[in-house]
Amino acid sequence: MRWGNRWWSSSLLDYTIPWLTYLGSHFAVILFILLTLIITKQRKIFRRLLLLYGIQSAIVYGLKFLIQRERPFYFLQEMGSKLSKGPGEILDPSFPSAHAALSFMMATLLAYWFPRFGIIFYVIASFIAWTRIYLGLHFPTDVLVGSLLGYGITKLFLQYISLERSE
Numbered sequence: 001m002r003w004g005n006r007w008w009s010s011s012l013l014d015y016t017i018p019w020l021t022y023l024g025s026h027f028a029v030i031l032f033i034l035l036t037l038i039i040t041k042q043r044k045i046f047r048r049l050l051l052l053y054g055i056q057s058a059i060v061y062g063l064k065f066l067i068q069r070e071r072p073f074y075f076l077q078e079m080g081s082k083l084s085k086g087p088g089e090i091l092d093p094s095f096p097s098a099h100a101a102l103s104f105m106m107a108t109l110l111a112y113w114f115p116r117f118g119i120i121f122y123v124i125a126s127f128i129a130w131t132r133i134y135l136g137l138h139f140p141t142d143v144l145v146g147s148l149l150g151y152g153i154t155k156l157f158l159q160y161i162s163l164e165r166s167e
Contacts, residue, residue, distance in 0.1 A: 013134065021131035023124075024103035029053055032106055049109075052157050056105050060098045060149060069095035073136045097138045097146030100129035104150030112158055125150075 022028060033053060037046040071094040092098075107125035111118030129147050132138040138146075 017131045017134050021099060021128060021135060021137075024099035024106075024128040024132075026057075026098075026102070029102050029106065048157075048161060052105065052109075052154065053102075055157065056101055056150065056153055057098070059153065060096055060101045060146065061092070063096055063149075064093040064098070067095050068093050069139075069142070071137055072139055094138055095142045095145065096149055097129065097132050097142045099132050100125075100138075100143045100146030101150035101153075103128040104147045105154045108151050108154035108158070 030053075033046065033049045036049060037043070040046075103125040104122075107121040110121040114121075125147070129143045132143050133140055
């Protein structure tokens with residue numbers, strides 16, 4: 001963490017990353033779900049996305065409060081967090097990363113709907129997950145597990161929905 005924090009640090013990134021990291025926030029997911037409703041005009045998809053978001057949140061926050069892992073900036077106080085240059089305050093435990101889980105949830109859904117652009121969606125989700133490490137808010141394992149949860153839960157959910165359609 002210390003090496004990475006010093007190696008990739010720049011004043012431009014220190015200013016922009018705190019804003020870009022919120023592409024994986026709860027606000028971004030709610031906006032994503034609402035835009036999907038507006039574009040598709042299908043309440044069934046809207047309800048399913050709300051259910052998926054609820055499942056993701058319950059699992060991620062259940063693990064966060066069960067494991068109670070402190071965030072890196074508490075552990076490595078000399079490193080600090082670069083988030084103070086952006087919006088928001090972090091109060092919940094570190095493991096797993098909700099931003100990583102939610103960004104991979106959205107990427108997996110978009111890759112399912114638009115498979116031709118799947119790699120782009122996963123690269124963006126990976127970037128969002130990386131911002132959490134850059135900011136000193138998560139350890140790499142937090143982000144890795146969050147990403148796997150977001151991807152895996154969404155894939156299982158999509159598989160369940162496709163089985164439901166075939167019945």
